[in-house]
Amino acid sequence: MNQQIYQIQEPEHKKAVIKTAIGIDLGTTNSVVAYVKENKIKLLADKDHTTLFPSVVDIVKQNGSEIKLKSVKRLMGKTIEQVRQSPLHKNLDIIEENGRAKIATIRKNYTPEEISSLILKKLKDIFAESEIKETKQLEQAVITVPAFFSDNERQATQIAAELAGIKCLRLINEPTAALLAYGLETEKKGNFVVYDLGGGTFDVSVLKLIDGVFQVKSTLGDVQLGGDDFDLAIAKHFNMQDDYDFLDVAKDLKHKLTLQRTAICKYKGTKYTLTNQEFFKLTLPLLTKTVEILGQAIADAKVDSIDGIVLVGGSTKMPIVSRILETNFDHKIFNDVNPETIVAKGAAIQADKLLNKNSDILLVDVNPISLGIETMGGIFERIIERNTPIPTAKGQSFTTFKDNQVNLAINIYQGERELVKDCHLLGKLVLSNIPPMPAGMPKIKISFILDENSMLQVKAVEETTGVEQSAIIKSSISAEDSLAILKDSIINARTDVSEKELIKSRVELEQVIQASRNLIAGQKLEKTEQEKMLRFVDKIEIETKDLGNKEKLDDKRFELEEYFKEIVKENMNILLEQNIVGKQLDDV
Numbered sequence: 205m206n207q208q209i210y211q212i213q214e215p216e217h218k219k220a221v222i223k224t225a226i227g228i229d230l231g232t233t234n235s236v237v238a239y240v241k242e243n244k245i246k247l248l249a250d251k252d253h254t255t256l257f258p259s260v261v262d263i264v265k266q267n268g269s270e271i272k273l274k275s276v277k278r279l280m281g282k283t284i285e286q287v288r289q290s291p292l293h294k295n296l297d298i299i300e301e302n303g304r305a306k307i308a309t310i311r312k313n314y315t316p317e318e319i320s321s322l323i324l325k326k327l328k329d330i331f332a333e334s335e336i337k338e339t340k341q342l343e344q345a346v347i348t349v350p351a352f353f354s355d356n357e358r359q360a361t362q363i364a365a366e367l368a369g370i371k372c373l374r375l376i377n378e379p380t381a382a383l384l385a386y387g388l389e390t391e392k393k394g395n396f397v398v399y400d401l402g403g404g405t406f407d408v409s410v411l412k413l414i415d416g417v418f419q420v421k422s423t424l425g426d427v428q429l430g431g432d433d434f435d436l437a438i439a440k441h442f443n444m445q446d447d448y449d450f451l452d453v454a455k456d457l458k459h460k461l462t463l464q465r466t467a468i469c470k471y472k473g474t475k476y477t478l479t480n481q482e483f484f485k486l487t488l489p490l491l492t493k494t495v496e497i498l499g500q501a502i503a504d505a506k507v508d509s510i511d512g513i514v515l516v517g518g519s520t521k522m523p524i525v526s527r528i529l530e531t532n533f534d535h536k537i538f539n540d541v542n543p544e545t546i547v548a549k550g551a552a553i554q555a556d557k558l559l560n561k562n563s564d565i566l567l568v569d570v571n572p573i574s575l576g577i578e579t580m581g582g583i584f585e586r587i588i589e590r591n592t593p594i595p596t597a598k599g600q601s602f603t604t605f606k607d608n609q610v611n612l613a614i615n616i617y618q619g620e621r622e623l624v625k626d627c628h629l630l631g632k633l634v635l636s637n638i639p640p641m642p643a644g645m646p647k648i649k650i651s652f653i654l655d656e657n658s659m660l661q662v663k664a665v666e667e668t669t670g671v672e673q674s675a676i677i678k679s680s681i682s683a684e685d686s687l688a689i690l691k692d693s694i695i696n697a698r699t700d701v702s703e704k705e706l707i708k709s710r711v712e713l714e715q716v717i718q719a720s721r722n723l724i725a726g727q728k729l730e731k732t733e734q735e736k737m738l739r740f741v742d743k744i745e746i747e748t749k750d751l752g753n754k755e756k757l758d759d760k761r762f763e764l765e766e767y768f769k770e771i772v773k774e775n776m777n778i779l780l781e782q783n784i785v786g787k788q789l790d791d792v
Contacts, residue, residue, distance in 0.1 A: 232405060234518065278432070318367060327342065350377070350400075352424065377409065392413060398516055402430050410502060420593070430517075434458055435455045437486050461478065498513075498533070512536040601649050612648065631677045643718065647666070648666050662674060713757050720737075
């Protein structure tokens with residue numbers, strides 16, 4: 205019997221793809237990718253050995269004209285009104301679609317996040333074509349964002365990464381990433397300020413470096429201040445701010461002034477000349493703004509000394525930056541690293557830490573603006589203070605203001621003023637099904653949980669019954685609004701405290717009035733005696749209805765308390781304790 209031997213072809217064994225975490229500096233002007241290889245930080249380079257990749261997307265407008273869409277980072281997470289007001293994007297066709305700002309093109313309408321995802325996809329393609337042997341897939345990364353990016357802007361960045369097929373391991377603040385890399389490269393220790401002036405954003409962070417611990421002490425910034433604004437200032441100087449293409453000429457003049465005292469460029473047959481001294485004068489308001497922010501960040505940090513200012517971001521290459529800092533500060537200025545790549549390197553270090561659990565680096569960031577809730581009288585009660593290290597979880601106990609209150613509205617705010625009318629409403633959480641109890645009896649624990657990406661979760665629990673409600677709260681506050689909030693709080697500090705104290709006195713009086721009525725209703729008194737007491741309470745209420753003096757309100761409260769203490773001292777004390785102790789919240 206003939207036997208046939210069949211050769212079985214084994215399928216080719218596929219090599220496992222190693223998923224290497226990457227650090228991405230998704231910049232306004234340029235983007236940079238760094239990665240860790242053999243314990244060394246490397247920069248992604250294309251076939252031309254370029255490591256700075258323009259954050260630019262070519263689009264065709266609805267009228268058929270081709271343009272290069274730049275600085276899309278400044279539109280991330282913005283409202284339709286904010287996008288339309290951008291002075292750098294007047295040439296775009298901005299439309300509203302389903303309540304969102306979109307950039308209209310002949311092909312389709314794009315959100316800023318979708319445009320940003322195209323930039324990230326381009327980085328993925330360059331990565332795939334690179335000579336990195338370990339992997340050809342850019343599937344996960346730590347991505348940097350300005351320290352003063354709002355929740356909306358941070359979430360927009362995460363959406364862009366998701367659309368590009370990149371898992372965002374973590375968002376890290378740009379100045380923090382920069383000093384993380386700088387500290388490891390230079391082995392410096394002490395308190396350092398990062399002055400990060402990029403293409404479209406400006407950030408300042410004060411960090412303490414000691415024995416592998418990188419602790420952020422304070423942070424401040426403006427996401428509408430960067431190299432683009434210096435270009436715009438040059439364009440305005442020549443009355444060419446409405447010519448979109450002239451911004452490239454302005455940028456060229458700016459770059460030439462980095463090495464020359466006088467810069468000359470030609471555009472449409474006209475010669476444009478600019479000296480360094482002229483450039484300094486016309487951009488002085490922008491430079492002064494960075495100095496003010498830097499000074500405030502140092503004051504907020506409350507450190508004994510500053511060991512130096514580290515320059516980060518491509519725009520710090522302008523000599524006028526060092527000039528303005530040397531004029532206003534005595535601290536040593538460090539520009540001994542490449543300011544355009546240091547942020548991506550720091551992100552790569554953080555990515556390596558997340559994958560390599562043996563790393564002994566500890567990174568501690570902070571919350572830039574205070575978070576809290578509204579209490580009776582419209583007072584802003586802070587739960588997580590500004591510059592609190594994150595991640596963090598903090599809570600406080602509250603109670604009700606009215607008898608038999610079964611629903612509780614918890615209004616969540618962000619700000620630095622004393623009253624919620626001057627703060628920014630983030631959202632509302634409603635705690636329902638609270639068992640009916642006298643005012644002041646329920647014990648409600650409100651907790652704020654802020655993660656390392658500055659995402660906020662709010663939880664409310666009625667502790668005697670376990671009734672619970674929670675929600676993820678998203679901030680729509682912009683970075684420029686955050687800076688305005690801080691300035692307003694400083695300017696209005698004294699007035700705010702006076703108004704807050706007046707409201708507290710009124711709320712305390714209202715509580716005693718309510719407690720007095722509860723006491724009268726609960727006592728077995730003769731009708732004439734009961735009516736006499738109620739008339740006295742009504743008299744106090746009428747006399748103080750429009751009273752705007754804290755001392756007089758307090759006097760009337762003391763008068764009411766003394767009146768009832770003399771009559772039924774023991775019972776009154778019990779009721780007052782039940783009705784006055786603890787901050788109180790209104791019902792729905």
